[in-house]
Amino acid sequence: MKVALIQLAYGDGESVADRTARVADLVRAQAGHDLVVLPELWPAGGFDYTAWAERAEPVDGPVAQALAAAAKDARVTLHGGSIIERGDPVSAEDRGLWNTSLVFSPDGELVATYRKIHRFGFGEGEPSLLDAGEHLVVVDVPVADGGSVPVGLSTCYDLRFPELYRRLLDRGAEVFAIPAAWPRKRVAHWTLLGQARAVEDQCVVLQCNTAGTHAGHEMGGHSQVVDATGKVLAAAGLDEEVLSIDIDTAATPQWRRTFPVLPDRRLS
Ligand SMILES: O=C(O)CCC(=O)C(=O)O
Numbered sequence: 247m248k249v250a251l252i253q254l255a256y257g258d259g260e261s262v263a264d265r266t267a268r269v270a271d272l273v274r275a276q277a278g279h280d281l282v283v284l285p286e287l288w289p290a291g292g293f294d295y296t297a298w299a300e301r302a303e304p305v306d307g308p309v310a311q312a313l314a315a316a317a318k319d320a321r322v323t324l325h326g327g328s329i330i331e332r333g334d335p336v337s338a339e340d341r342g343l344w345n346t347s348l349v350f351s352p353d354g355e356l357v358a359t360y361r362k363i364h365r366f367g368f369g370e371g372e373p374s375l376l377d378a379g380e381h382l383v384v385v386d387v388p389v390a391d392g393g394s395v396p397v398g399l400s401t402c403y404d405l406r407f408p409e410l411y412r413r414l415l416d417r418g419a420e421v422f423a424i425p426a427a428w429p430r431k432r433v434a435h436w437t438l439l440g441q442a443r444a445v446e447d448q449c450v451v452l453q454c455n456t457a458g459t460h461a462g463h464e465m466g467g468h469s470q471v472v473d474a475t476g477k478v479l480a481a482a483g484l485d486e487e488v489l490s491i492d493i494d495t496a497a498t499p500q501w502r503r504t505f506p507v508l509p510d511r512r513l514s
Pocket residue numbers: 365366401402403404406427428429432435
């Protein structure tokens with residue numbers, strides 16, 4: 247499976263429209279990959295809390311339309327990172343806003359959405375502004391050499407909750423795709439936890455972080471691709487960068503057979 251992680255850098259001076267056009271061009275440049283992944287909340291700004299409500303849009307809004315067109319032009323499955331979704335409240339207490347990932351097929355169809363389950367901010371930021379997602383999502387990503395690969399979705403702070411990944415594993419995931427806006431000051435946790443999830447769940451981990459500084463927060467970069475043995479196959483630095491890698495997905499079931507830890511679980 248040929249994968250490209252677009253570790254995007256942005257600051258406060260770039261409009262959402264300009265950033266969207268730039269990102270769509272970056273996606274188009276990844277033609278030839280099976281899966282392209284963008285970071286969390288790149289249109290709204292990962293830490294730009296005060297702009298979120300104004301920048302919220304539905305899952306068929308302008309950003310989604312630009313991403314769908316780019317996926318279709320490049321003939322790639324596109325994990326569009328995430329947007330602030332404005333949708334219909336599920337319950338009376340809901341605000342109707344979520345941190346939502348959008349996945350588009352190579353035909354430009356929206357094939358999956360995932361609302362971030364664990365909200366970051368300890369009572370402020372996401373928990374005070376957004377609703378929590380409730381549903382696990384595993385999406386089959388077609389690969390050019392035949393078949394498809396089951397990819398489990400999660401977002402940024404979710405990475406700190408290993409039980410989520412066990413549940414994605416139980417739903418068949420062999421790859422975890424994790425877009426993020428993870429700050430530089432805790433980037434050691436980001437890389438360590440990504441490797442931990444790969445080792446404990448025997449899954450490939452695709453971590454696509456944000457770079458640059460926005461809303462006073464320096465982002466950590468260091469996107470990485472980790473194989474199911476825990477080996478880091480590709481790693482980015484601090485700046486905007488595209489990680490492109492051809493992953494041998496057959497190696498994951500092979501490793502699970504060679505080192506069969508998962509059938510020894512007793513508290514599932
Ligand atoms: O857990 C962390 O240290 C960062 C999480 C975060 O920034 C987020 O979920 O947006």
